[in-house]
Amino acid sequence: MRRLLFVGILVAPLALAEPTPREVQDIHLRDFHAKGVVKKEAVAQDAVQRICTVTNDRPGAEIAKQLEADQMKTIAFPASGLMGDWKRGEDIAQSGRGMTFTDAPGTPNGGSCYNCHQLAAKEISYGTLGPSLQGFGKKRGSGEETQQYVYGKIYNAKAYNACSQMPRLGWSGTLTEQQIKDLVAYLLDPASPVNQ
Amino acid sequence: MAAGPMKMRATLGSGFTDVRVLMTHPMTTAQSNQPLHFIQSVTVKQNGKTVVEAQISQAVSRNPVFTFRLKGGAKGDKIEVSWLDNKGENASIETAVA
Amino acid sequence: MKRLLFGLSLIVPLAAPAQDAKKEIEKYQQMLGEGSPAELWELEGEALWKKAQGPQNVSFEKCDLGLGAGKVAGAYARLPRYFKDTDQVQDLESRLLTCMTTLQGRSLKDATARLFGNADRPSEMEYLVAYVVGQSRGHKMAAPVSHAKERASYELGKKMFFYRAGNWDFSCASCHGEPDKRIRMQELPMLSQPAGAQKAYTTWPAYRVSNSQLKTMQWRLNDCYRQMRFPEPEFASEATIALTHYLAVTAKGAPYNGPGTKR
Numbered sequence: 265m266r267r268l269l270f271v272g273i274l275v276a277p278l279a280l281a282e283p284t285p286r287e288v289q290d291i292h293l294r295d296f297h298a299k300g301v302v303k304k305e306a307v308a309q310d311a312v313q314r315i316c317t318v319t320n321d322r323p324g325a326e327i328a329k330q331l332e333a334d335q336m337k338t339i340a341f342p343a344s345g346l347m348g349d350w351k352r353g354e355d356i357a358q359s360g361r362g363m364t365f366t367d368a369p370g371t372p373n374g375g376s377c378y379n380c381h382q383l384a385a386k387e388i389s390y391g392t393l394g395p396s397l398q399g400f401g402k403k404r405g406s407g408e409e410t411q412q413y414v415y416g417k418i419y420n421a422k423a424y425n426a427c428s429q430m431p432r433l434g435w436s437g438t439l440t441e442q443q444i445k446d447l448v449a450y451l452l453d454p455a456s457p458v459n460q
Numbered sequence: 461m462a463a464g465p466m467k468m469r470a471t472l473g474s475g476f477t478d479v480r481v482l483m484t485h486p487m488t489t490a491q492s493n494q495p496l497h498f499i500q501s502v503t504v505k506q507n508g509k510t511v512v513e514a515q516i517s518q519a520v521s522r523n524p525v526f527t528f529r530l531k532g533g534a535k536g537d538k539i540e541v542s543w544l545d546n547k548g549e550n551a552s553i554e555t556a557v558a
Numbered sequence: 559m560k561r562l563l564f565g566l567s568l569i570v571p572l573a574a575p576a577q578d579a580k581k582e583i584e585k586y587q588q589m590l591g592e593g594s595p596a597e598l599w600e601l602e603g604e605a606l607w608k609k610a611q612g613p614q615n616v617s618f619e620k621c622d623l624g625l626g627a628g629k630v631a632g633a634y635a636r637l638p639r640y641f642k643d644t645d646q647v648q649d650l651e652s653r654l655l656t657c658m659t660t661l662q663g664r665s666l667k668d669a670t671a672r673l674f675g676n677a678d679r680p681s682e683m684e685y686l687v688a689y690v691v692g693q694s695r696g697h698k699m700a701a702p703v704s705h706a707k708e709r710a711s712y713e714l715g716k717k718m719f720f721y722r723a724g725n726w727d728f729s730c731a732s733c734h735g736e737p738d739k740r741i742r743m744q745e746l747p748m749l750s751q752p753a754g755a756q757k758a759y760t761t762w763p764a765y766r767v768s769n770s771q772l773k774t775m776q777w778r779l780n781d782c783y784r785q786m787r788f789p790e791p792e793f794a795s796e797a798t799i800a801l802t803h804y805l806a807v808t809a810k811g812a813p814y815n816g817p818g819t820k821r
Binding site: 464465467480482521522523525527 | 592593594598601678
């Protein structure tokens with residue numbers, strides 16, 4: 265019989281210093297304060313935020329499905345007429361206003377779409393955090409199902425991808441129903457600059 | 461706003477002297493709602509002799525940085541830069557060419 | 559005598575395609591780097607450092623920024639760090655507040671009355687920060703993680719970087735966790751990796767041309783959280799210091815090149 269000498273590797277001191285998720289949340293609640301339209305409780309995590317944080321945005325197929333199903337339940341699809349006005353939609357896509365602690369309450373919010381996405385070809389000031397949406401309607405058509413998908417995605421992106429970096433613009437109260445309809449048109453209307 | 465700090469560097473090159481001046485000034489233009497307050501002229505003297513007299517337009521930004529390249533020059537030359545604004549305020553700075 | 563008409567205008571990307579715009583912005587940034595109004599803030603900061611203030615009527619010249627009383631050269635490159643007298647990990651702005659209150663005898667209320675200035679009237683903190691960081695120019699970033707509290711601070715900062723919260727579910731990593739991304743036309747350094755952290759952390763605090771102000775690290779964090787749709791962080795809180803510590807350690811080894819100049 266072989267005698268094996270096991271040398272226990274000491275857990276590196278760094279690992280011992282790691283705070284728990286609860287501790288991290290508590291520190292946020294202690295060191296952040298309400299200002300303007302943003303409540304202090306906004307730093308406490310909901311299920312999506314907590315699960316995505318601890319899994320580094322890779323929760324695994326089963327949990328992702330559950331989260332997505334939960335989030336889908338939050339979407340209030342309009343009864344009819346999901347396509348609004350693309351001209352208004354363009355303004356909403358360009359605007360980065362709203363939901364920060366310096367925004368005045370009562371002013372219309374924007375979707376901040378160009379912060380992360382390319383949309384109309386003529387607009388060169390676009391971000392690359394999200395995929396390009398240039399020609400979206402041209403490629404996918406503007407049928408009922410596509411309108412539904414786009415509306416839902418803008419309302420609550422986590423219903424389609426549990427740990428998406430895209431904000432839940434409808435669910436969070438950032439955009440109104442009409443504003444989201446206008447964005448649907450901006451993306452899908454054949455006349456929209458997005459599809460030229 | 462009172463004249464803020466100014467900083468200047470004058471370095472000798474091969475046959476020329478590079479001067480870089482940092483100025484503090486609000487440069488409030490007609491675009492803002494506030495009363496106009498901007499630098500109107502900048503004068504550069506080399507060893508007491510005026511070598512540059514610049515007329516400044518309102519298109520210059522707040523806290524401007526000016527760079528001049530003067531012909532010739534030698535180490536130890538006295539460079540003086542002064543500005544005058546539309547309110548009659550002025551400031552100047554002097555340095556030796558390094 | 560030469561008569562010259564100057565009409566200096568900022569280089570603005572017009573109808574050029576995105577790539578040309580990027581080149582123009584790089585050219586502009588290079589121009590700015592060669593002589594920045596930030597140097598004026600350093601001058602003013604140096605004067606304030608030496609000025610006697612507060613009920614104790616002393617200057618900052620005995621202030622210990624980590625390398626001993628009054629030693630400024632290279633001090634910023636070794637922050638944040640643990641301080642025995644306060645038994646805390648502190649960043650530069652927190653440490654300046656300590657010196658204002660303990661050395662100069664000023665009340666915390668007075669010292670924190672006006673931390674962020676504006677283009678017409680910068681704050682005392684902004685001037686002091688510009689001076690102190692300028693004295694670390696060329697020094698390699700070396701924020702320590704030897705003390706237990708320093709390690710805890712670093713680990714907390716790392717957790718904070720990936721903490722998703724707020725009404726838009728953002729974490730710092732949402733924008734700064736991937737390589738080669740940008741928000742609109744603003745390139746985003748990947749702060750969770752040395753290369754990105756080094757590039758960013760060695761050029762802040764910085765003079766922001768678009769604001770005509772010197773912006774400090776506490777301001778930078780505050781404004782990030784604002785755009786992340788978080789509530790407002792407490793100035794020089796443990797949370798903000800921990801996050802700074804994480805950035806500083808990730809950036810270690812790179813020579814400091816501030817105060818910088820930004821768009």
